[in-house]
Amino acid sequence: MPRVNLPLSTEFALLGFLRRQPMHGYEIHQHLSDATGLGLVWHLKQSQLYALLSKLEREGYVTTTVEYQNTRPPRKMFELTETGRQTFQEWVQRPVQQGRKLRLDFMAKFYFAQMEGPEVALQLIEQQRLACRDWLHQLEQEAEPLRQSRPYDWLVHKFRIGQIEAMLAWLDTCQEMLPAAIH
Amino acid sequence: MPRVNLPLSTEFALLGFLRRQPMHGYEIHQHLSDATGLGLVWHLKQSQLYALLSKLEREGYVTTTVEYQNTRPPRKMFELTETGRQTFQEWVQRPVQQGRKLRLDFMAKFYFAQMEGPEVALQLIEQQRLACRDWLHQLEQEAEPLRQSRPYDWLVHKFRIGQIEAMLAWLDTCQEMLPAAIH
DNA sequence: AATCATTAGTCATTGATTGAGTATTCCTAA
DNA sequence: TTAGGAATACTCAATCAATGACTAATGATT
Structure with missing residues (x-):
């Protein structure tokens, strides 16, 4: 559980998607890919999104578990850590x-x-x-x-x-x- | 003389410094390093500036000649090409x-x-x-x-x-x- | 005499961003 | 019914941008 705390900022917004329930990257990407809501202001390529999620994991804000499905490709589920939750709360109010x-x-x-x-x-x-x-x-x-x-x-x-x-x-x-x- | 025309934009502003006379990178950096004029809005690290100048050279907007000095380190003088001059004229009005x-x-x-x-x-x-x-x-x-x-x-x-x-x-x-x- | 700023630029490394690829499955329309 | 495309879900290599540290000499300052 590395806690390096590099100067993250915009990427903290991704924690917001996980504040209620765990989610996989592809689903987050769907939320961002139509030009409404957050997708209206933040345009992220898929690969870029996955890179940011990995970074959040490296820095200890989220953990991942792979969820195998019968027919579809396996999903990597992202879940907030306690640090991630606190960080989001602070970020969203600051x-x-x-x-x-x-x-x-x-x-x-x-x-x-x-x-x-x-x-x-x-x-x-x-x-x-x-x-x-x-x-x-x-x-x-x-x-x-x-x-x-x-x-x-x-x-x-x-x-x-x-x-x-x-x-x-x-x-x-x-x-x-x-x-x-x-x- | 390569003319690739990658999507340059902000860096065209550097051509503006050369529009009247050739200049070396260090001098351009001095113009940008105090918070007045263009330096008020554009903050460039020295190494970043040199990188942009090299790019402008690669793409054929400027040419360089080394100017040796008696006592000081040699300067790499940057000069607009005809393409560079036209590009600046268009850029500055668009x-x-x-x-x-x-x-x-x-x-x-x-x-x-x-x-x-x-x-x-x-x-x-x-x-x-x-x-x-x-x-x-x-x-x-x-x-x-x-x-x-x-x-x-x-x-x-x-x-x-x-x-x-x-x-x-x-x-x-x-x-x-x-x-x-x-x- | 020692120290520090100035001059002028390079370099290696890290970080961000991109486009393309993969492999399965579902849907649709001729 | 079967060919083609869209959807699912993620990975990867490669390029591009950005940073900090370094060099090495001279001039200025205390």
């Missing part, structure tokens, strides 16, 4: 700390948070709001003195500020939608 | 076609476009505006029917719509700033 992680990492967190129920989703939304507001203030501080001296740098800051403001507005929308978003 | 390329690819284009002068920058801005408006319409079409049936998918669309609207607003800001942004 806001992302960089703007570039909003598109994929945050959307994956929100996907599972929303499936876990409104409390979890609301918690994530609120935490992410705080993180965004921090970025915003910091960027506004940094932008101020650049306006005259470094127009390009100032515009880059303005771009980021705009993206984060849009994110904050969207988080409000999420909150309003929440009751409807529960499956 | 809008990006995916939202996730706004952060890096578009900012790199805009960096050099703006250095080339207001006409080039205005052209890029206008082209990017058109691309963004297309995305926006398409996303709005797609989002419509999802509202009731697939709340998560609808929210993902809303997120993207928000990011693109923010981009469009920012493009207006760029246009207003342009006269000041020229060095």
Whole structure:
């Protein structure tokens, strides 16, 4: 049971598929292969998915057992370890700390948070709001003195500020939608 | 002179450094290593930069000549080929076609476009505006029917719509700033 | 005099990603 | 009915990207 804890991040989302019951790789791939739900934001080749699952196993977040079938190829069933379960719980509630992680990492967190129920989703939304507001203030501080001296740098800051403001507005929308978003 | 034309994209930005005069890798790295200008948006390790430059050479966009110095280590000078020059001209004017390329690819284009002068920058801005408006319409079409049936998918669309609207607003800001942004 | 940053680039290794392959079985339509 | 294709389930080799460490000389600093 090796616990190396390399810098995993996006791949933790895969733990979400296993949070209720064990699953085999092929089934996870099916969930991701049509452009709906998490498949709308995360496109993974089959071989890439299996590679990530192996990595999660190597690092002790999941264990596998081979399940032989009468007629079909045998399945490798993936199951959360206790570490895996804890890691998922933490991951799904922790806001992302960089703007570039909003598109994929945050959307994956929100996907599972929303499936876990409104409390979890609301918690994530609120935490992410705080993180965004921090970025915003910091960027506004940094932008101020650049306006005259470094127009390009100032515009880059303005771009980021705009993206984060849009994110904050969207988080409000999420909150309003929440009751409807529960499956 | 191999011309393979693999799917290069971000690395074309490096051609921008050579558009006025030949340069060696170390100097390009210096331009990127402080967090201003292009270095604000593109963080490249030294070895990674050299790897990209070699790739551009392999594919025929640049040629190299070694320049020996009396006391310092010899420099490998990179110079645009005619293909490289044309490729840069096309690259710098062509809008990006995916939202996730706004952060890096578009900012790199805009960096050099703006250095080339207001006409080039205005052209890029206008082209990017058109691309963004297309995305926006398409996303709005797609989002419509999802509202009731697939709340998560609808929210993902809303997120993207928000990011693109923010981009469009920012493009207006760029246009207003342009006269000041020229060095 | 010793130490540290600068110059300029290489290299080996690890990690990520891809496309293709495998082998069985089920379904469908001529 | 039988040929062809899609589905099931995973593996593998090969390429591509990325990282950290290294070299080796000079100049600057304390």
